[in-house]
Amino acid sequence: MSFDDWLAEQAAKRRDAGLERSLVSRAPDDDLVDLAGNDYLGLSRDSRVVAAASGAAHRWGAGAGASRLVTGTLGVHDQLEAALAVWVGTEAALVHSTGYHANLSAVTALADADTLIVSDAHVHASLVDACRLARGRVQVVPHLGVAEVEEALSERTESRALVITESIFSVLGDAAPLTELADVCARHGAVLVVDEAHGLGVAGDGGRGLVNATGLAGRPDVVVTLTLSKALGAQGGAVLASQAVVDHLVNRARPFIYDTGLAPAAAGAAHAALDVITLEPALVQRVNTVATALADTVGVDRPAGAVLSVPMPGPTEAVAAQAACAAEGIRVGCFRPPSVPDGISRLRLTASAGISDLDLARACDVLKTVLP
Ligand SMILES: Cc1ncc(COP(=O)(O)O)c(C=O)c1O
Structure with missing residues (x-):
């Protein structure tokens, strides 16, 4: 098999399994509320x-x-x-x-x-x-x-x-x-x-x-x-x-x-x-406040840190919920088998101290309507 054919075969297998990955560039000034990143204290732009x-x-x-x-x-x-x-x-x-x-x-x-x-x-x-x-x-x-x-x-x-x-x-x-x-x-x-x-x-x-x-x-x-x-x-x-x-x-x-x-x-x-x-330990309290508000909204236990895991009925529902959130300006993470350690599809939400009260309220409203 030629190298080109091998690459095409590999790509086809990923497509058939619904596991295709692609890179999406983020604009420096997009106004999505980011509940998917790991900038937990909002310091990357400080x-x-x-x-x-x-x-x-x-x-x-x-x-x-x-x-x-x-x-x-x-x-x-x-x-x-x-x-x-x-x-x-x-x-x-x-x-x-x-x-x-x-x-x-x-x-x-x-x-x-x-x-x-x-x-x-x-x-x-x-x-x-x-x-x-x-x-x-x-x-x-x-x-x-x-x-x-x-x-x-x-x-x-x-x-x-x-x-x-x-x-x-x-x-x-x-x-x-x-x-x-x-x-x-x-x-x-x-x-x-x-x-x-x-x-x-x-x-x-x-x-x-x-x-x-x-x-x-x-x-x-x-x-x-x-x-x-x-x-x-x-x-x-x-x-x-x-x-x-x-x-x-x-x-x-x-x-x-x-x-x-x-x-x-x-x-x-x-x-x-x-x-x-x-200098500002309140940042750590803020990320915990945001995480607690998100957990209470989506009905999961309050997390030990900034990561919340929201179990979904299946991969299709998880992907649909992620897309519905994105359509409303909220970016959330979505994990499906085989990328989940326990085989359960889920949304992964992350709290950040950098999220304003206004954006947090908007995100909570959207999550309430989107989640089953
Ligand atoms: C638990 C854990 N360990 C290590 C890493 C790798 O860190 P880095 O992105 O700095 O390579 C990550 C994240 O990417 C992680 O989630």
Whole structure:
């Protein structure tokens, strides 16, 4: 089969299964109410954050110019790493060019061939890919299943183990039982890796996330990964852990070592966003208020963070509801099998502190009429 024929066949299969994806550009000034994005605190357009991005680019250049171990470590990275570690409460931090890279780094560098990796069934694709790349055996356990984690750890033949979870899950928006998982890990000599992509900025004291809120930040057997692209409104990712873990990653994590350093503008923006959150903790309260109003409107439990999951009768109804919302100026996310971890089609709504009271009221009115 020729390359062209193969591509056409692949495209036809996706079309027949109703799984075709396409990119839709967003205008800079569209007036849709965005309940689908991850700019949870509305900071990506905050003038202080944008000015910091521009200032960092002017000072350090448009790109870092090299990988971090060559000449691509800049003051703007050092400052951001120090600020992130202090904010969340860990000894050290290591900034990466994306959250995806941070997950690849943490899992692949911390698991060797003699490590069992126990992963919650709902973790993000970047953690799934990290497990695939890692050298250790991978065991996937049911979502939120603490007993199953304990069983896997106690029956393992490997001398080391890594347990992988998100703090707040990206599709269902539910929270992991972090305290119980950390206890199980401590009993079985395992390391707990927690992806705070959807916890940071929206959960815990002043938005410091659930690892901080549960008192686990700073524990040597707990490793946090995060993205700078959601609540912090920028781009990039980080691993927060002990200095020993960070030193190990600098020496062993290929997604860190063989990648150009985070762009200065993104690092500057993320640092400014941290400063804004610290100065204005009301932003974190606001995102929770918006999330609560949305949850009450659509009749689901109040979420642990900013993500609301609204189960729909089926894929057709989910797509139709998404289109009906869009026609009324409200952008919502729509997830259908096979992109949903539990096979249930759903709308995914996200709250943002950047939504005005007027837009929130409009969105709630539309959701009331559109949802079954
Ligand atoms: C849970 C989770 N982890 C990691 C990532 C990847 O982060 P980034 O977009 O910075 O690569 C995402 C989102 O995209 C995510 O939802």
